[in-house]
Amino acid sequence: MRAPTNLFQQIVVFVLSACVWIPLNQASVAATNPPLAFVHVNVIPMNHDEVLEDQTVIVRDGKIAEIGPSATVHVPRGTRHIESKGKYLIPGLTDAHVHLQTPTEFPLFLANGVTTVFNLDGRPAHLLWRKQIADGDLLGPTIFTTGPIFGQAHTGEQAVHMVDEQASLGYDGVKIYNQVSKAEYSSLIAEAKRKGMLLMGHIAREPDFELTLASGQSIAHLEEFTYTYFNPQHDAINSHIVYDEARIPGAVQLTAQSGVSVIPTLSTYATIVEQATSLDNYLKRPDLKYDPPWIFASLQPAANRYKNGFKPEFYPRIRSSLALQRKLLKALEDAGVPIMAGTDASDVGPVAGFGLHDELQEYVNDGFTPFQALQTATVNPARYFRRSQEFGTIEPGKRADLVLLEQNPLADISNTRKIAGVSVRGRWLDHNELAALMEDVPAAYPRQIKQLQHELEANPAQAQRYLDDNDPLDNLSATALSGLAAEQGATKLRLVVLNIRRSDPKSALVSEEKINGLGYTLLNLKKYPEAIAVFRMNTEDFPQSANTYDSYAEALFDSGDVAKAVANYRKALEVDPKYPGAAGAQEFLAKHGNDQ
Numbered sequence: 001m002r003a004p005t006n007l008f009q010q011i012v013v014f015v016l017s018a019c020v021w022i023p024l025n026q027a028s029v030a031a032t033n034p035p036l037a038f039v040h041v042n043v044i045p046m047n048h049d050e051v052l053e054d055q056t057v058i059v060r061d062g063k064i065a066e067i068g069p070s071a072t073v074h075v076p077r078g079t080r081h082i083e084s085k086g087k088y089l090i091p092g093l094t095d096a097h098v099h100l101q102t103p104t105e106f107p108l109f110l111a112n113g114v115t116t117v118f119n120l121d122g123r124p125a126h127l128l129w130r131k132q133i134a135d136g137d138l139l140g141p142t143i144f145t146t147g148p149i150f151g152q153a154h155t156g157e158q159a160v161h162m163v164d165e166q167a168s169l170g171y172d173g174v175k176i177y178n179q180v181s182k183a184e185y186s187s188l189i190a191e192a193k194r195k196g197m198l199l200m201g202h203i204a205r206e207p208d209f210e211l212t213l214a215s216g217q218s219i220a221h222l223e224e225f226t227y228t229y230f231n232p233q234h235d236a237i238n239s240h241i242v243y244d245e246a247r248i249p250g251a252v253q254l255t256a257q258s259g260v261s262v263i264p265t266l267s268t269y270a271t272i273v274e275q276a277t278s279l280d281n282y283l284k285r286p287d288l289k290y291d292p293p294w295i296f297a298s299l300q301p302a303a304n305r306y307k308n309g310f311k312p313e314f315y316p317r318i319r320s321s322l323a324l325q326r327k328l329l330k331a332l333e334d335a336g337v338p339i340m341a342g343t344d345a346s347d348v349g350p351v352a353g354f355g356l357h358d359e360l361q362e363y364v365n366d367g368f369t370p371f372q373a374l375q376t377a378t379v380n381p382a383r384y385f386r387r388s389q390e391f392g393t394i395e396p397g398k399r400a401d402l403v404l405l406e407q408n409p410l411a412d413i414s415n416t417r418k419i420a421g422v423s424v425r426g427r428w429l430d431h432n433e434l435a436a437l438m439e440d441v442p443a444a445y446p447r448q449i450k451q452l453q454h455e456l457e458a459n460p461a462q463a464q465r466y467l468d469d470n471d472p473l474d475n476l477s478a479t480a481l482s483g484l485a486a487e488q489g490a491t492k493l494r495l496v497v498l499n500i501r502r503s504d505p506k507s508a509l510v511s512e513e514k515i516n517g518l519g520y521t522l523l524n525l526k527k528y529p530e531a532i533a534v535f536r537m538n539t540e541d542f543p544q545s546a547n548t549y550d551s552y553a554e555a556l557f558d559s560g561d562v563a564k565a566v567a568n569y570r571k572a573l574e575v576d577p578k579y580p581g582a583a584g585a586q587e588f589l590a591k592h593g594n595d596q
């Protein structure tokens with residue numbers, strides 16, 4: 001049986017280009033940057049709804065040093081002049097909901113003016129990148145990150161222990177997910193507050209709406225309101241949600257009173273509706289070519305979780321949800337609830353960097369002024385992170401994260417896409433440099449995977465070290481290994497797996513679960529012989545695990561071999577009559593056991 005869904009493992013094969021090991025993300029960026037002068041620029045400082053015309057902004061040592069009318073500000077010798085006449089300078093943008101995959105995607109954020117991100121399911125590699133970027137050793141957006149998601153029910157004691165562990169590792173916040181129990185919720189939140197951690201997440205179903213808000217936990221996804229406040233029966237399949245606009249004021253009032261922030265991820269939900277109802281259209285989006293290959297593959301018809309997850313009878317429901325969320329968003333903004341723009345990139349569709357502009361456009365479409373929309377990606381997140389003194393506005397002393405736009409975003413929010421250049425911590429990247437960095441991304445992934453496949457064979461220990469630092473969500477490794485099986489056959493994969501285990505018998509890369517996941521990746525691709533070979537290999541390597549036979553049986557049945565499927569479900573039950581998939585196996589045997 002499948003592990004609880006890891007959709008990232010639904011990966012595909014793609015053409016591999018020539019192999020060049022990329023020196024890891026533009027090493028040694030720490031070189032001192034010369035001071036910058038934006039002369040005759042229109043500044044949108046974001047501390048007030050105004051445009052300061054014909055200003056000179058001096059950047060020195062990574063910070064904004066001075067701002068004033070161009071007639072009065074002296075530009076020191078040795079300063080790099082940035083041609084800015086008629087252009088508009090805004091603070092660097094924040095995407096407050098991302099799932100960082102690898103540093104390979106960082107140029108996409110920067111090229112889109114996104115200089116800060118909030119990563120909502122952290123691993124040690126994310127902490128490493130956070131430090132490298134802050135130290136100037138890696139070029140990328142400033143990172144805030146929660147620890148790994150709290151995604152299972154625990155006792156209060158266990159939850160407190162986990163919070164302490166995350167705090168000691170240095171994560172900025174905790175991320176709550178649906179399954180957190182009522183029993184643990186209050187202790188978890190209290191401990192996170194005691195440790196000064198940011199509180200963010202879904203509205204866990206047991207603690208429910210009112211307790212979550214009263215606890216001061218900020219909310220990711222407006223969808224979460226529909227599953228709780230608008231769902232009186234709290235049923236898991238959401239059949240009792242009442243998309244009742246008359247209830248919006250009640251939800252807004254409770255939210256406003258609580259003081260929490262909300263990350264709507266509304267354009268993200270809109271893409272979910274589009275993926276479900278009109279996937280062909282969605283896949284025409286030109287920015288999807290920048291997605292990591294495993295994400296791109298997961299969006300395709302055979303693997304798309306929304307296309308396959310929502311049958312046509314659900315379409316009216318998800319459309320009603322989107323309509324309700326749009327009205328709810330405007331009402332929350334009107335009530336003064338701090339809104340933070342977030343996209344879920346790169347997870348369910350929105351592409352790193354690009355998605356944020358879609359989100360800002362969505363807010364304006366829903367009735368925000370362009371200034372209010374910009375607040376959601378500048379001052380609001382800075383305040384949420386308790387770093388207003390560091391970023392979010394253009395004022396002396398703030399970090400020099402700046403975006404120079406060709407046209408005024410307060411006149412038309414889509415002008416945030418017209419980027420003339422970006423200052424990242426005082427390092428100036430003009431339009432051409434950003435374009436070059438960005439255009440290398442689609443080719444960088446296959447290079448990286450090809451190189452990784454080579455390293456896994458030639459030097460597994462080194463490959464493991466590389467993955468520890470560059471593959472926090474295990475997507476790169478899964479793509480490389482499933483690619484080996486799909487392109488060169490299961491025997492090749494077998495050899496590489498043995499090689500990895502020789503180098504490290506306990507390697508997590510090729511654990512029972514990982515190999516099982518690879519089998520499902522291949523099964524999703526309808527690569528039956530390869531999938532079957534991989535699952536069989538797992539039964540041979542882990543003969544005491546009932547689940548290996550269960551998965552093998554599933555693949556056999558999918559490929560049409562009922563007799564062997566029956567034999568392997570029997571074997572699974574023989575190994576462990578009470579394994580988690582036992583009921584399903586018995587059901588299968590009741591149906592097919594006498595077919596032979």
Ligand SMILES: [Zn+2]
Nearest residue numbers: 097120344347
């Ligand atoms: Zn997310």
